[in-house]
Amino acid sequence: MAIGWLSVLKMVPWGDVIENAPKVASGAKKLWNTVGKKPTAPAAAAPVTGTLVDVPEPVAALQAQVTQLQTSVAELHQQMLESSALIGSLAEQNTQLIARVEVNRKRVLALAVVLVALAVVVAYKLF
Numbered sequence: 001m002a003i004g005w006l007s008v009l010k011m012v013p014w015g016d017v018i019e020n021a022p023k024v025a026s027g028a029k030k031l032w033n034t035v036g037k038k039p040t041a042p043a044a045a046a047p048v049t050g051t052l053v054d055v056p057e058p059v060a061a062l063q064a065q066v067t068q069l070q071t072s073v074a075e076l077h078q079q080m081l082e083s084s085a086l087i088g089s090l091a092e093q094n095t096q097l098i099a100r101v102e103v104n105r106k107r108v109l110a111l112a113v114v115l116v117a118l119a120v121v122v123a124y125k126l127f
Contacts, residue, residue: 014101021098028084028091035084 014105018098018102021095025091025095028088032084032088035081
């Protein structure tokens, strides 16, 4: 199982991921700002005053359909706002994760250099 993950991680172009992480975060912020500034969908239209006798049946059916569609649009707009907020949050987390991976990569590289230096010193002392 670990071999599968290892091969997948080796195939990831980490340089490109690290390089593009700020672009992804800024794109998500732009999306959130664009979606957040849009006005919310208008509330459902107020029912027309009058009796059903005054309004022909097809018009009343159309008004009911319009009301239903306005409600659906308002729900979709709310879902879009929530989704864009989630995308922004995920992009920010991705940026933080990439920064931590880069710090860990540098630490592992420094540790490898120290290990090689110690191996050289030990080999010199023994031989």
